[in-house]
Amino acid sequence: MGEKLLMRGNEVIAEAAIRAGCQCYFAYPITPQAELLEHMAENMPRLGRTFVQAESEIAAISMVYGAASVGVRTMTSSSSPGISLKQEGISYLAGASLPAVIVNVVRGGPGLGDIAPSQCDYFQATKGGGHGDYHMIVLGPSTVPEAGELTMLAFDLADKYRTPVMILADGMLGQMMEPVELPMPVDIASLPKKEWALTGAKGRDPNIVLSFDLDPEVLKQMNLELQERYRAIEAAEVRYEETETADADIVIAAYGTVARIAKTVIRMARAEGIRLGLFRPITLWPFPYQPLKALSARVNTVLTVEMSAGQMLEDVRLAVCERAETPFYGEMGGVVPTPRGILSEVRKYAG
Amino acid sequence: MPVNVENMAKVFSRPRSLTDARSTYCPGCQHGILTRIIGQTIDELGIAEKTIVIAPVGCSVFAYLWYKCDAVQVAHGRASAVATGIKRAKPNLFVLSYQGDGDFASIGTAESIHAANRGENITVIFVNNQVYGMTGGEMAPTTLIGQKTTTTPSGRDAAQFGYPIRFSEMIAQLDAPVYVTRQALYDTKRILDTTKAIKKAFINQMEGKGYSLVEVLSNCPTNWHMKPTDTNKHVAEVVTDIFPLGDLVNRG
Numbered sequence: 001m002g003e004k005l006l007m008r009g010n011e012v013i014a015e016a017a018i019r020a021g022c023q024c025y026f027a028y029p030i031t032p033q034a035e036l037l038e039h040m041a042e043n044m045p046r047l048g049r050t051f052v053q054a055e056s057e058i059a060a061i062s063m064v065y066g067a068a069s070v071g072v073r074t075m076t077s078s079s080s081p082g083i084s085l086k087q088e089g090i091s092y093l094a095g096a097s098l099p100a101v102i103v104n105v106v107r108g109g110p111g112l113g114d115i116a117p118s119q120c121d122y123f124q125a126t127k128g129g130g131h132g133d134y135h136m137i138v139l140g141p142s143t144v145p146e147a148g149e150l151t152m153l154a155f156d157l158a159d160k161y162r163t164p165v166m167i168l169a170d171g172m173l174g175q176m177m178e179p180v181e182l183p184m185p186v187d188i189a190s191l192p193k194k195e196w197a198l199t200g201a202k203g204r205d206p207n208i209v210l211s212f213d214l215d216p217e218v219l220k221q222m223n224l225e226l227q228e229r230y231r232a233i234e235a236a237e238v239r240y241e242e243t244e245t246a247d248a249d250i251v252i253a254a255y256g257t258v259a260r261i262a263k264t265v266i267r268m269a270r271a272e273g274i275r276l277g278l279f280r281p282i283t284l285w286p287f288p289y290q291p292l293k294a295l296s297a298r299v300n301t302v303l304t305v306e307m308s309a310g311q312m313l314e315d316v317r318l319a320v321c322e323r324a325e326t327p328f329y330g331e332m333g334g335v336v337p338t339p340r341g342i343l344s345e346v347r348k349y350a351g
Numbered sequence: 352m353p354v355n356v357e358n359m360a361k362v363f364s365r366p367r368s369l370t371d372a373r374s375t376y377c378p379g380c381q382h383g384i385l386t387r388i389i390g391q392t393i394d395e396l397g398i399a400e401k402t403i404v405i406a407p408v409g410c411s412v413f414a415y416l417w418y419k420c421d422a423v424q425v426a427h428g429r430a431s432a433v434a435t436g437i438k439r440a441k442p443n444l445f446v447l448s449y450q451g452d453g454d455f456a457s458i459g460t461a462e463s464i465h466a467a468n469r470g471e472n473i474t475v476i477f478v479n480n481q482v483y484g485m486t487g488g489e490m491a492p493t494t495l496i497g498q499k500t501t502t503t504p505s506g507r508d509a510a511q512f513g514y515p516i517r518f519s520e521m522i523a524q525l526d527a528p529v530y531v532t533r534q535a536l537y538d539t540k541r542i543l544d545t546t547k548a549i550k551k552a553f554i555n556q557m558e559g560k561g562y563s564l565v566e567v568l569s570n571c572p573t574n575w576h577m578k579p580t581d582t583n584k585h586v587a588e589v590v591t592d593i594f595p596l597g598d599l600v601n602r603g
Binding site for chain 1: 399400402403406412415417419420421422423424425426429432433434435436437438439440441444462463466469552582
């Protein structure tokens with residue numbers, strides 16, 4: 001590991017991508033992820049790598065599709081309205097089984113919304129925001145150092161499963177500065193070879209990258225292969241964190257920035273004698289249904305807290321079923337819940 | 352008298368870089384001629400092993416089947432952006448973006464213009480047949496005034512639908528492109544001219560000169576409701592009036 005630096009979330013994601021061996025980065029400016037783009041603009045050319053400021057989000061994700069098809073590690077980043085534009089390309093990446101990393105530094109919506117932190121794109125990210133039967137792996141970092149770690153992981157998972165992977169951050173995480181110890185750069189030459197990539201049909205039959213077949217039976221087969229891969233991801237890649245759940249009566253279910261705030265709430269609640277814990281999904285897809293199901297059998301209440309109208313709430317309720325109460329507390333429009341605000345919700349279910 | 356083919360010289364055959372897959376184009380369609388010209392040029396320049404063919408959306412969606420080359424099928428209109436991604440990632444690959452008029456000059460307007468404006472070192476073949484063939488003959492950005500299509504049943508009316516867009520002329524206004532030309536396929540001379548233009552556009556990329564665009568006026572007997580021979584006459588006499596042939600930029 002290297003030295004400890006004070007860095008902004010957006011910069012850490014950019015730097016982690018570079019260290020993960022991202023060869024090509026394509027993006028369009030949007031707040032609150034501009035620092036990510038700027039870090040790449042400054043550093044990628046210096047390293048002999050590709051930075052292109054695309055004419056649009058659609059072009060940027062299409063450039064990612066091109067770079068991914070020839071087998072290099074590639075990434076784009078944006079914020080909510082821009083991610084909506086990228087949905088076409090994400091669906092094509094999923095359909096063509098191309099690995100790529102997409103960063104969404106979520107801001108308030110819908111429409112133009114605002115530039116403040118939000119978690120209102122959970123449905124879009126985890127349920128397949130574009131057309132067709134697909135999923136992508138969605139990672140929800142909660143701190144600046146974790147944003148770096150999960151960015152490194154995102155490139156590995158994308159390659160391993162030949163799938164787009166999204167980092168679902170938010171404006172607070174993107175803008176916040178924290179001390180980080182940056183991960184060691186990967187040795188690009190040592191990464192597994194991508195035999196399917198377009199490298200020129202020399203001494204072999206042509207490789208074809210596509211998400212298309214007019215024969216329904218063939219397309220069904222392509223879909224079944226995708227689904228099989230999704231089942232493998234669900235079996236192997238679920239990640240989550242539990243904090244002070246061993247004796248908890250109430251747990252907060254939260255991810256990202258809100259989970260971080262919830263850790264403060266745990267201290268405040270426990271000082272009042274309320275046995276509060278936290279269940280934090282790290283992979284938002286695949287969602288940790290089984291661990292939350294197991295936990296919910298031991299507690300009275302699973303309080304979902306989000307910066308949305310209640311999106312992850314639906315997955316929480318699927319996991320908990322009727323085993324515990326599943327109330328919700330959310331803020332919208334870029335308003336960040338305060339520890340006191342969450343604590344007063346927690347008190348409603350205590351005792 | 353039986354002919355002994357064993358002793359005859361072979362003077363014409365399928366280019367080595369083309370597969371024997373059955374064509375999906377309609378009878379009389381000039382995409383086939385163009386595919387052959389491209390195959391021939393790939394053979395002549397010996398670049399099959401480093402060529403990446405970009406298959407767009409439209410009648411040429413199956414372009415990945417025609418060449419013994421690596422290929423990628425892409426979203427409608429995004430071919431020039433995908434080409435950018437490929438070429439920037441692997442500059443030693445030869446990138447051929449094959450796009451129709453709807454793809455290149457309508458839904459892909461931004462991607463087309465900006466790839467050209469960045470001077471990406473790629474070759475774009477832009478096939479202009481003034482109609483959306485694959486979806487059943489709807490109006491294209493290049494449909495002529497008065498031309499009947501399934502979405503302009505009374506003929507294209509400029510007041511309502513605008514004018515046929517001269518996209519190559521727009522590209523030619525930019526500083527970066529090294530070669531922008533409009534060619535046709537309606538007779539032998541034009542086929543030979545197109546062949547020359549495509550070879551030049553390919554060599555430009557191989558020599559790292561930058562962006563080349565070859566617009567090719569093609570036909571659509573099916574959706575123009577014309578005999579193939581009549582489509583040749585129509586392109587020669589009517590279409591070239593709106594879309595004049597020749598080089599628009601030649602900085603090679």
